[in-house]
Amino acid sequence: MKVTFSSTQSDKRDAVVVTSLSSAKLRNAAVALDTKTGGALTRAVRATGFKGNAGQNISISGPANEDAKHVVIAGLGKSAELDGKKLQANGKSLTAIFNQNGVKKVDVELDSVRGTKAADMAAEMALGATLESYSFDKYKTGAKKKDERVLNFVVDDPAAAEKAFEKLSATAKGVFLTKDLSNEPPNVLYPESFADRVVDEFKGSNVTVRVLDEAEMEKLGMGALLGVGQGSERPSRLVVMEYNGAPDTASDDEKRPVAFVGKGITFDTGGISLKSGGGRTMKYDMCGAAAVVGAMKTLSERGAGSNVVGVIALAENMPSGSAQRPDDVVTSMSGKTVEIVNTDAEGRLVLIDALTYVQQKHDPKVVVDLATLTGAIISALGSEHAGLFTNSDSLSDKLLEAGTKTDEKLWRMPVGGAYADGLKSNIADLMHMGGKAGSSSAASFLEKFIDDGREWAHLDIAGTAFSSEATGYGVRLLDQFVAENYETQKAKPKRTAQSSLKK
Ligand SMILES: [Zn+2]
Incomplete structure (x- = not known):
């Protein structure tokens, strides 16, 4: 799995992750996507009783007006309780998105949360996802195929995210x-x-x-x-x-x-x-x-x-x-x-x-x-x-x-x-x-x-x-x-x- 950071959305993304705080408070990127998809996110929140608790994710497949086949709303919990450990756990849970049919490229659109910059959030989540992506397959002769998975974090300051991630890596x-x-x-x-x-x-x-x-x-x-x-x-x-x-x-x-x-x-x-x-x-x-x-x-x-x-x-x-x-x-x-x-x-x-x-x-x-x-x-x-x-x-x-x-x-x-x-x-x-x-x-x-x-x-x-x-x-x-x-x-x-x- 490759981790990248950018300020813009990827072309031909298979899935997109947006975030929500507790009480299902959708963050800016989620609100934008909700508008674009004709309210698909708010309908899903209502239908599932999603609360935005830390680690709670919901997935919407085949949303209207969006090329990505899957939209995931990732719960971050209460902003005051957000820390490295929770963000890493969140990042770890994102790797499961790649298990869905044909998903190779995933965008994670992050907004800063009070006191925590989007770049730092991205670095912590990237670490969690990286740790989870480990596999030991050097003795499996058939498993040499290339890992094409890309997890791209969309943040306002990708250079800062890259730097923070390098330290954490x-x-x-x-x-x-x-x-x-x-x-x-x-x-x-x-x-x-x-x-x-x-x-x-x-x-x-x-x-x-x-x-x-x-x-x-x-x-x-x-x-x-x-x-x-x-x-x-x-x-x-x-x-x-x-x-x-x-x-x-x-x-x-x-x-x-x-x-x-x-x-x-x-x-x-x-x-x-x-x-x-x-x-x-x-x-x-x-x-x-x-x-x-x-x-x-x-x-x-x-x-x-x-x-x-x-x-x-x-x-x-x-x-x-x-x-x-x-x-x-x-x-x-x-x-x-x-x-x-x-x-x-x-x-x-x-x-x-x-x-x-x-x-x-x-x-x-x-x-x-x-x-x-x-x-x-x-x-x-x-x-x-x-x-x-x-x-x-x-x-x-x-x-x-x-x-x-x-x-x-x-x-x-x-x-x-x-x-x-x-x-x-x-x-x-x-x-x-x-x-x-x-x-x-x-x-x-x-x-x-x-x-x-x-x-x-x-x-x-x-x-x-x-x-x-x-x-x-x-x-x-x-x-x-x-x-x-x-x-x-x-x-x-x-x-x-x-x-x-x-x-
Ligand atoms: Zn012994």
Whole structure:
């Protein structure tokens, strides 16, 4: 789907979208079209009881005196409540118009609403439509036909709309990258090829990428991460992405980076503790890593005014003669020894070495890790919320807020205290699992590897990262989290993308 902005209507448009505020208050373009079509719009409003509520759309087919085969009235709701999130949802709903017979070209005629310029509205709606238009069809040999869909926004200042959309499209680029990485099959995307993709993606950009191979990780003592991948023919990798967007004028504390850490198990068989279900969908066990890469992409594309480091721990969990056993003891980079209980609880093992690495090498002011960590979080929260585990109330507030604003929602769960009691081992410093509350005990294990006084949060995204395909969960959340809390004032102006557009 192509998005365009213009000040005039397209020739030979198949459908036209006009807008209405609540109480079915038709906007100027809608009034003009109503007059042109001999009152087709007001008749449709009356006949359907259309109220113009946000997200409520009605369609009129074959209107008189109008070349477009379909007219859609899109409800924007109350002008005082109009924000980026609602407009994006609106844009997303517009893509359904292309499902109607023969619709290739759609005009969206927008009028400014009190406090919100038509150009900004168009940009937000264009982002929503773009995000919705994603598809992953590179392996469908018959699906290579050209996408001829054009969504054209008719506004008074198309140049301003174009500019605003370019800024917002950093979000779409990050989300698409995360989805692309997540959707790749595990015979194509494995630790080495994943690392190569990240290197290629950021080549020539403002993100520097460093890839650690197994020899380097061994030197650093990453026995926990390496143990997970030792049963696979595919060697493990640790990838470090650095983006330094804080201005020179920022204080030393402002320059300390925000760190994101992602679990990247490119395929999880469970290892010797083999999964019973056949392993389908276990290619998605790298969605945490994919979200971190996508967030780095978005931050760098929009030129975020802060320093951010992303670390992803990549391994394939396979059973073989060289695979890790339950009862093994490994030594992590922190120096702590860990007794292995079940080799299917591998995510926390790769994460602890990545967490230690980023704390030792980058001294971040805050660390947020993302992982499809436990099935238990799906039982608790389904796909509505990801689980949030943190040692900091203020960090919790920031993340919950970013989740609400981006609709990538979080729910805070308990960590530490008695939830860590099950992690005692008879022969090592720790066991890596134990206790009835699977998600909280996993988080409590991770917390054992966080330095005293370091702000840390763990997001268990096992229920939100994918359904039938990857959702891209986490990119917008992390971007919003940085934008709202960690950008230095003298940097580029704060974006209005996912918050309100109003000043
Ligand atoms: Zn597993």
